Amino acid sequence: MRAVLLLFLSCSLYAQSVEDRTRAAFTAQILGANMGFPFEHKPASVQWISDLPATFRGPAPVDDDYYYEIVALRAFEKYGPRLTIQQLGAQWKEDNAGSWGSSEQARLLMQRGIQPPDTGHPRYNRLWFTIGPQFSADIYGMLAPGNPALAARLARYYGRINGWAEAVEGGVFVAAMVSLAYSETDPKQVVEKAAGFIDPRSPYRKALDHFLAMAKAGRNPREIANELEERWHIEYPATNNAVANGALVALSVYFGEGDFLKTVNLAVAAADFTDADCNAASAGAVVGALRGMKGLPPLLVEKLLNRVAGNKMGPLTFDPPVDERISGIALRIMNIARQPLAVPEVKPELFSLEDLTRYWDPRWQLERAGFGGAGGGLGGIRGITYLDNDVLVTWPRDEVRGVVLSTTADLRGGKVMKLEVGAEENRAWRLEIYANNQRLLSKLIEGPAMQTVTQALPAGGPKTVIRLFQHTLVGDKLPSSAHWRKITIGPAAPSR
Structure with a gap:
């Protein structure tokens, strides 16, 4: 007792x-x-x-x-x-x-x-x-x-x-x-x-x-x-x-x-x-x-x-x-x-910003994107990398080297690239397009509307490296996150 x-x-x-x-x-x-x-x-x-x-x-x-x-x-x-x-x-x-x-x-x-x-x-x-x-x-x-x-x-x-x-x-x-x-x-x-x-x-x-x-x-x-x-x-x-x-x-x-x-x-x-x-x-x-x-x-x-x-x-x-x-x-x-709590076992998740292209366009590899600070506590911090439905939004981790999207493409016979890109209102970023080591375009992208950029790609090999750079060092302009909606590479239109 x-x-x-x-x-x-x-x-x-x-x-x-x-x-x-x-x-x-x-x-x-x-x-x-x-x-x-x-x-x-x-x-x-x-x-x-x-x-x-x-x-x-x-x-x-x-x-x-x-x-x-x-x-x-x-x-x-x-x-x-x-x-x-x-x-x-x-x-x-x-x-x-x-x-x-x-x-x-x-x-x-x-x-x-x-x-x-x-x-x-x-x-x-x-x-x-x-x-x-x-x-x-x-x-x-x-x-x-x-x-x-x-x-x-x-x-x-x-x-x-x-x-x-x-x-x-x-x-x-x-x-x-x-x-x-x-x-x-x-x-x-x-x-x-x-x-x-x-x-x-x-x-x-x-x-x-x-x-x-x-x-x-x-x-x-x-x-x-x-x-x-x-x-x-x-x-x-x-x-x-x-x-x-x-x-x-x-x-x-x-x-x-x-x-x-x-x-x-x-x-x-x-x-x-x-x-x-x-x-x-x-x-x-x-x-x-x-x-x-x-x-x-x-x-x-x-x-x-x-x-x-x-x-x-x-x-x-x-x-x-x-x-x-x-x-x-x-x-x-x-x-x-006091009750028997029971939930499914979940394995620890690992995720990097580069993984976002899996859900946007897996043909492209994202490098040097940064988390940025927009929407994160202190107001007024610019820049963030995220996916908004079919739009990939990027901000550089390193403003000197910028963000790069890369892929390989078969350029035998020459091709045309079309990009739908945009920037935030009253802000800008610079787009550069490279095929292998050749710079094909350097263009200032200003907001707020999305725009279509068309770029002829020179004839090249079956695995030509295509690189798209986002630079935010844009002189007297306020820097913007880059908005990438769609990128296509297709045959050039036949000449008349």
Whole structure:
């Protein structure tokens, strides 16, 4: 009898601990997001932050850092533990989720009838590499406390609703960290073990390995953050990218020593022009799961009034308005976590910008395209590479060498090339056409209308190399992304 009583007490205490940590994880991400708002896509903090912004008035506003997780929770409650990604998409539509970035793209795609997981795929979602899956994944760690393999599996499956490849791997990393924090005591171990769930070939894993190598070499957080930004934020210029921001989340947790304020301050001070609120939210959630409610500043917790409420998020409104108790959210997450969650296993996805031609015209090879920053957090950044139905839009990774599209063609007897190309309004780029080593055309393409360019190709061999260059160094013109609709190579018209 005594053994049964002890087992009961042990289970009861464990349940109380998990409930407390789950409430703390959800509360901490709300606090982190709101403390990080003043630095989102802006210069980093250079002062210690110990309070919510002076303008903050409880309850907590509705924000994407935690609203999409509330939507996921509602979906589990409606559809059960075998929730499909398509059912999650239906819940997004019902709850009007998708205000910004890749999440907005997902919402717009669903309105067009495109279903998840295609809503996250680069074939359709132009911002597939950004932070949406990463800041939406904390809940998957809470649904699998102490079971990071399950947390990673949930995040990799559901994260494809609003992202792909490295963005989804960011969700896997955050979910695994939150899950591990229920059973680990050392935040450094949390970061290292969570990184192990990411495919070594992924740019996200490479950024984490880069961080860990520097951290273990004894370098300080400021030096590490600067080097990470120079390597990864240059590669992904959008301020809401997943990879560079994810490395800063790792840094914040690793050096935060399980202290909430230290962790959040590392996130908001790490670098200029980052997605600081998302980073502080994700890092904060890990600390919440690690330390429980006792690890959060009581005065800050009180200011939330134990509620998330509001009728608007960015351009979207909610009818009825959102009004959720934070403590109630934690209990509801626990109720779902007790059920046998089962999702299909999804292999890690790898995708490069060069792969876009597979869905546009596989006869052409794309080289030196860059992610650009348009649509990615900070307004006014130009340039992006993506596919818009039958139009391939490109922006150079390196403005000196430019973008190149290449193929081989049989030019025996001579051929004619026709291109439908365009530029953005009041902007321009330069098109150059080469057949082997011979430059055939150099032409300024100005927006906004698409235009047809016809170019005679000289007689040549059966495997003549055709190269099309996009240059954005165009003198006094504002540079534009290149829009390529259709390229054909056919017989020359017979002479009369």
